[in-house]
Amino acid sequence: MPLALITGGATGLGAAIAREAHDRGYEVAVLDLAEARDVPWRSLVGDVTDEASLIAALDALGAVPDLLVNNAGVVQFAPLLDMTTEEFARITAINLTGAFSMARLVARGMVERGSGHIVNVTSIAGIATSPGVNAYVSSKRGLAALTELMAQEWGPSGVRANAVAPGMIDGGMSTGIYQNEAARARRSGAVPSRRLGTEDDIAQAVMWLDSEGASYINGHELVVDGGVTKAVMSLIPRD
Numbered sequence: 001m002p003l004a005l006i007t008g009g010a011t012g013l014g015a016a017i018a019r020e021a022h023d024r025g026y027e028v029a030v031l032d033l034a035e036a037r038d039v040p041w042r043s044l045v046g047d048v049t050d051e052a053s054l055i056a057a058l059d060a061l062g063a064v065p066d067l068l069v070n071n072a073g074v075v076q077f078a079p080l081l082d083m084t085t086e087e088f089a090r091i092t093a094i095n096l097t098g099a100f101s102m103a104r105l106v107a108r109g110m111v112e113r114g115s116g117h118i119v120n121v122t123s124i125a126g127i128a129t130s131p132g133v134n135a136y137v138s139s140k141r142g143l144a145a146l147t148e149l150m151a152q153e154w155g156p157s158g159v160r161a162n163a164v165a166p167g168m169i170d171g172g173m174s175t176g177i178y179q180n181e182a183a184r185a186r187r188s189g190a191v192p193s194r195r196l197g198t199e200d201d202i203a204q205a206v207m208w209l210d211s212e213g214a215s216y217i218n219g220h221e222l223v224v225d226g227g228v229t230k231a232v233m234s235l236i237p238r239d
Contacts, residue, residue: 003027004210005065007048007102008072010036012172013121016199017069020207026067031057031102048072048098054105064109064116067210070099070143071121075136075173088135095139100146103161107150111157119206120147122165122221128229140165144221151219160218162209164202167191167225171199190235193226 004021008014009030018041022028028041031054036043046057073095076087103118110116125133126140143163150161168187177183188196205224208214223229 001025001027002066003029003063004067004069005029005031005061005106006069006071007031007098009069010034010043012175013166013169013199013202014069014071015039016171016203017071017206020200020203021067024207029061029065032072048102049093051101051105054102058105064113065106066116068103068106068116068118069121069206070102070118072098073121073136073139073173075133077132078134079132080134083134091135092139092142095136096142096146099143103146103150107154107159110159111154114158116159117210118147118150118159118161119209120144120161120163121202121206122147122163124165124167124223124225124229127165127221127223128232147221148219155218160215162217162219163221164205164209165221165223165225166197166202167223167228168196169199169202170196190231191226191228192231192234195226197224197226 004026006014006018009018010032014030018028018030022041029044030036030041031044031046033047035045044057044060046053048054074091076091099120120143122144123140125137126144129137147161147163154161168191188194202224205222209217209222
């Protein structure tokens with residue numbers, strides 16, 4: 001039974017990925033700042049910005065995961081001029097440096113074993129930048145580049161690294177946005193698929209990348225956005 005470890009897995013998108021992995025027969029563990037309760041998988045408490053706590057959590061896990069999903073992340077909306085250096089550094093520390101720290105620790109065991117797969121959750125915000133999303137944009141674009149580097153350096157040892165870039169998802173950190181019906185209608189109307197994505201859409205994409213059918217995919221960022229990042233010309237009037 002393969003072992004999947006999901007960071008930021010207590011709630012939201014991470015919990016959806018954990019459920020999908022569990023339903024597909026994986027042994028599942030999640031790592032989060034808070035313990036996940038009443039779930040049929042292991043819950044580890046750890047902070048991706050604190051390497052000592054990650055080491056302790058992995059020691060408690062007692063095994064090298066077959067699949068690591070770096071999902072832990074935060075967002076803060078503000079113009080660049082209004083954002084402090086400390087706020088920028090905090091977001092980067094969680095979204096980018098935290099993913100690197102966890103991946104490096106887990107990859108050591110994967111490389112030694114000769115197999116493993118790392119999936120980093122990026123964002124379309126790192127592909128099509130948007131004002132006001134500041135450090136989130138740069139951290140997610142950096143994570144996409146880091147994914148490519150992981151694939152190049154660890155691929156020869158049998159370890160794959162890929163990314164999934166969610167689009168406009170009705171869930172997780174975006175839940176509050178879509179409680180506004182006008183925002184929901186405006187945003188879903190801009191998507192070629194004419195709907196918002198769901199947490200399950202992303203969870204299934206993550207787990208497909210870990211399937212046998214995707215075993216030759218390495219260093220790829222899979223965009224799961226209903227086509228919105230390719231739709232810019234459709235939003236510009238021709239008359």
